[in-house]
Amino acid sequence: MLVWERPEPPDRPVLAPLSRERIVRAAIRLADADGLEAVSLRKVAAALDVGPMRLYGYIATKDELLDLMVDAVYGEIRPAGDGWREVLRSLAETTRQAVHRHEWLADLIGGRPQLGPNALARGEAVLAALGGVDVDIVMPVVTAVDAYVIGAVRREIAEQRAERATGMDKQQWQVTFGPYLERTFATGQFPALATVVREGAHLDADETFRIGLDFLLDGIEARISG
Incomplete structure (x- = not known):
């Protein structure tokens, strides 16, 4: 039992x-x-x-x-919204918030599905919002969102742990290793990487998460609409 x-x-x-x-x-x-x-x-x-x-x-x-x-x-994760896109966004954002409140959760989510009552209630709310979607792609859609969130939050938590372990925040780390990267880029071996690092937007974790989630939801919407 x-x-x-x-x-x-x-x-x-x-x-x-x-x-x-x-x-x-x-x-x-x-x-x-x-x-x-x-x-x-x-x-x-x-x-x-x-x-x-x-x-x-x-x-x-x-x-x-x-x-x-x-x-x-999982009882703190209550996806809500009008329509499947809002519910999936809410699922992603509330899951991320829960992990940041409970850092240890990053080490336990993923793998086999959680079967507790709160996890099942979370799953029911999400799947109910996808009721109009082809049943054959419902689970791949939810799995894709979960995989994105898990990967993103594990990276964010890893960054926080690295800051505590080294005593350097992200900006201090960049200042420390910046000269090495400039010397390496000067060799001309990594032109695409050099362009992105020097000219690309440097987004914070919230912006990075939101934009990546938009890309994923746009792709899901295109597949469902098609």
Whole structure:
């Protein structure tokens, strides 16, 4: 029986109150503060001031805990809008916002579909908006948007982690490595790259995400209309 279906044990008033929701919220607070490495059943129990063995009545393994944490964050993702394009844009933007609120989520999304109730509700809202689209291409459309978002946010989170690890923000990094690139471009071996770096617009993460999403949605619209 999956954790979503398994009943919780009755709470015992003589002890500190406990529930799956309290356990998951405590785990999310730990992960938000210090990353996934800060999350274990022992550490969550300590944060709740209960013995670790009490948690096993609610959650059997750390993998179950991670599944519950991901689904709790999926509850923050509520795609909305009029028509499939607005809903897909909302899906992309709210997913990105959730990852930036919970950086650790970037390490867990993707792969096999999430099956928790919040993830299923998110999927239902998106698929309902695509009700008029050929059923054979509905899942490729949603998968394409998810893949774009996952790739974009993982790159953004990687940049944030690099800033913390090196102590240099993006501008400082560019100043540091700029002379090397200029020497390299001066060899004439990379003319296209040199042109883009020197003359192209230098967009921030928000602009880059929005424009890339527009390209993707335009392509989907052209395929659906065709």
